[in-house]
Amino acid sequence: MNSIQILRSVLYVLTAAFGGLALWYRQNAAIRSKVAGLIAEAENRYSILSKSGDIKFEWVASRIYQMVPAALRLFIPRSLINTVIQATFDAMENYAGQQLERLAEKEKKDVNEDAI
Numbered sequence: 001m002n003s004i005q006i007l008r009s010v011l012y013v014l015t016a017a018f019g020g021l022a023l024w025y026r027q028n029a030a031i032r033s034k035v036a037g038l039i040a041e042a043e044n045r046y047s048i049l050s051k052s053g054d055i056k057f058e059w060v061a062s063r064i065y066q067m068v069p070a071a072l073r074l075f076i077p078r079s080l081i082n083t084v085i086q087a088t089f090d091a092m093e094n095y096a097g098q099q100l101e102r103l104a105e106k107e108k109k110d111v112n113e114d115a116i
Contacts, residue, residue: 031084032084032088034064034067035060035064035084035085035088036088036092038060038063039056039060039085039088039089039092042056042057042059043056057082057086060085061078061081061085064081064084065078068081
């Protein structure tokens with residue numbers, strides 16, 4: 001093999017690797033978006049129940065698992081789906097907390113300015 005063939009081979013491998021990473025990132029974002037939508041739907045569906053976190057979680061998990069093609073279920077365990085759901089919920093909860101903190105700081109600033 002000469003150096004040009006080696007460079008081409010390396011280029012093909014890098015192209016495939018970056019293409020694979022791009023597809024994984026896009027699919028990961030789409031999955032998280034779908035999970036976030038289902039979490040919001042579960043919150044609305046079960047809003048009248050108290051202490052219904054487990055019910056909501058199971059509802060979302062079963063909906064996501066039903067979306068996975070049967071052939072892929074062998075490679076995607078339910079525990080992985082649970083992990084993705086929990087990570088998405090934690091991210092949503094963290095974002096909501098940050099927004100509440102910003103709103104509280106803004107309100108505090110507005111009250112202080114009005115008092116002056």
